[in-house]
Amino acid sequence: MPGPTPPIDTGPLVLYVDDERPNRVVFEASFASRFRVRTAADGHEALAILASEPVAVLLTDQRMPMMSGDDLLRRVKKDHPEVVRVVITAYADIEPILAAINEGLVARYIVKPWVRDELEQLLRWAIAAWQFSRDSAALQHRLLETERLATLGSIVGSVVHDLNQPVVSMLMNCDRLAYLARAVPIVARLAEGAALSPRDREHVGDLVAELGEIVGEVTQSANHMRGMTADLHQFLRGGQRQHAAAAEPVPVIRHAIGVCQDVAVRALSFLRYDGPDALPAVRMSATELTQVLINVVTNGAQAVGDRAGGDGGVVVSATVDGGAVRFEVSDTGGGIAPEVLERIGTPFFTTKRTGTGLGIAQCQRLVGKAGGAFRIASEPGRGTTVTFTVPVRPDA
Template sequence: MKRDILYVDDEPSNLIVFEAAFEETFNVYTAANADEALNFLKSQPVPVVVADQRMPDMTGVEMFGLIRKIYPHTQRVILSGFADSDAIIDAINEGQVFQFVRKPWQRVELLSVLHRALDAHDLAVQNSVLTERLLVSERCAMLGQASGRIAHEMANQLNILPLIELIEDDYREDEQLLEFAEVARLTYERLTELIEEVKAFVRFQPQNAELKPLDLDESIHELASFIRFSRTVPQEQLSIDIRARPKILGHKLKLHQVLVNLIKNASHAIADRTEGRVQVTLDKADGDAVISVSDNGTGISPENLERIWEPFFSTKGDAGNGMGLDVAKRLIAAQNGEICCESELAKGTCFTIRIPLLAEGKDDSPEKNSAAPANPSSAKPVPLS
C-alpha cells in the first residue's frame, strides 16, 4: 500500500517534478506555501513532509517547527540549494528536521531518505504506544498497592451488619425503615464483595463470579431504590422504563455496579441543565435482554468517544479516574454480554447493554440444575477478567 508524502514548495515547476518522480511509489500531495500545508495537515496528517527551505512568508525550517509541535511523529525533510546551512544544521540539532537534502536532488538519494523517514515515523508511533502502556502499567502497580491498604481499612470499618439485622428483627412493622435496611444490606453486600475482589487482585488470585438466574425487572427496581436513597440523581430527573421482564444468567451485584457507574456519569452530564433527564430502560430484543442508560446532557466528542473504554482515560479532569467504563466493559463481558455507546455533542449519550436471555424453563444455577455438580463449589465459575 502506498504511503502518503506531502511536498511543499512555492515553485510550481518543482511541485510538478517532485510529483512525477515519486507518484508511482507514494501518494504525493503538494502545497504551494506553509499556510496551505498546515491547513492540509489539519484534515489529513501524513507521516512525512518534504519542504523547500526558501519560501516567502515562512521558511521550511520555521514551518517544521510548527508541524513538530502539532504532529510530533511526522518526519520532516528539508531541501535547499542555498548557503543557509547554519539555520538548517541548528534545526537538525534541535530535532525539527529529520534530514537535509541539497538541491538539485537525485531521485535515488531522496527516495532512500523518504523510506528511512517513513521507518522513523513508524518507530516513533510504536515508541509512543509502548511508553503509554508502560505508564498505564506503572499506574496499575501503584493502584494495586494502594488498593490493598484501602481494602484492609474498609474491611475493619465495615461492621454495620448487626445493626441492619437488629432493624429487620425489631422493626418489622415499619415498612419505610425496612426499606432503608434493605438498601443498607444491598450496599453492605456490594462493599463486602468489592473488598474481597480487591484483596484477591492484590494477592494475584483469579477473580471469579458465579452466574445465577436473574430477574432483571426485580434487579432494576432494587437499583432504583438504591439510587433514590443515595441521591445519585435527583428523583425528578430519573425515570425507569420497564418494557419487558427478561431473565438472564448474570451477577446482580456486578450488574448494579455497572449501572450505578453509568447513571452517575449521566448525572454529571446533565448537572448544568435544568431540563436534564436520565432514563434507564429495560427491554428485550433478538434473544437478548437490553438495558440502556441515556441522558440529554453534554454528549461526548467523536475523538473522546473512541477512547472512553481505555483505562485511566477520563473527560472529567480531576473529578474522574478513568477506570469506570473499562471495569464496566469487563464486568458485562464476564456475563456473556456486551456494552456500547452512542453520543452526540450537546444532545446526549446512550449506553446500551445486551446480555443473552435465559431460555424459558432453563435454570443453570448449581442449586437448581440437576445436571450441575452436587457440590456447588465444583461448578466452574466465570472469570471476571
C-alpha cells in the same frame, strides 16, 4: 582489606531529591555503588541538574518546602517526559499518591521509610523502563500504563482489606435493624391509642411508613459492598470468584436507581425505569450488574447536572433481545464530542475534575467477561445513550 566499593560514574543517572540531608546521605550510601546517583536538596537544584545532563530516573520526596514534589514532577513531565518518575511518600498520604498517579505524574511510588532491597528492585525496573523508552516511545507508554494499573491495584488491595471490617459490621447491624423493625406494627398500634402531639404523631407515622424500606435498601447496599470487596479480594489474589452468576435484572435496576436517586436527585427532574416488571435472569452476578448500572446511571446524572438550567433526567430501560437482555440508559445531558467518545473506556481517561476515569473501563470489563456487548452513542448537545447486553442464563 578491600576499601569501600567506589561509586559508579557511568550508566543511566538516578536523581534523588529530598530536603532532609540525612535521607540523601543514606540514599547515596545505599546505592552509589550500584547506580550512578546524584542528589538534590530541592526542586530548583533538581531542575538545574536535569537541564545539565540526561537523567533516567527521578525519585522525589512528595513533601518539600519551596517546591513540592508534585510541582517538580509536573515540570519534569512537561520538560523531560522521558524521565521515569517515582515519588516517595508516607503511607498516610494515599490520596495525593492516587492524584499523582491519575495525573500521570508518576509511574510508581515507594513508601517511607523505604526498604533497601525493595527500592533497589524498583530502581532496576525504572532504569529498564527508561532504556525501553529509547528504543520505543510507544512501548514505554504501554509499560507505564500497565505499571499505573499495577500500582493502583496494590493501593486497592490495602483499601479492600481495610474495607471488609466496616462492611461486615454494617451487615451485622442491618440484621439487627431488620429484627428491630419487626416491632414497627406494634409501635403503630400503640401510637393509635396514645395521647400524642400532632408533631409526635407525624414523626411516629414517618417511622412506621419508612423504616422497613430503608432497612431493606441499606441491607442491599451493604450486601453489594460485601460482594464487591469479596470479588476484589479474589481478583487481587489472582483468581476469578466462582459465584453462580445470575442476577434478576429488575430488582437490581430498581436498587441501582434507588442508590443513584439519593445522590443525584437534586440535579435531575426524573430518574426512572421504563420496562417490564420481570425479565429473565442474566449471566452476571447481581453485584456486578449493580456496579455497571450505578456507574452508567451516575455518569448520566452527572452529565445532566452539568448542564445549566436543564429539566432533564435519566431513563433506564430493558428488553429481551434474542438470547440476551438489552439494557439502555439514556440521559439528556450535554452529550459527548466525537474526540472524547473515542477515548472513553481507556483507564484513567476522564474529563471531570474529580473523576478517576475508571468507571466505563470497569463496565466494559464486566460486560465483556459476561459475554455481552457495551456501546455508547451520543449526540452532542442532546444527550447520550449507553446500551449493553448481558446473555440470559440458559436455564432462565
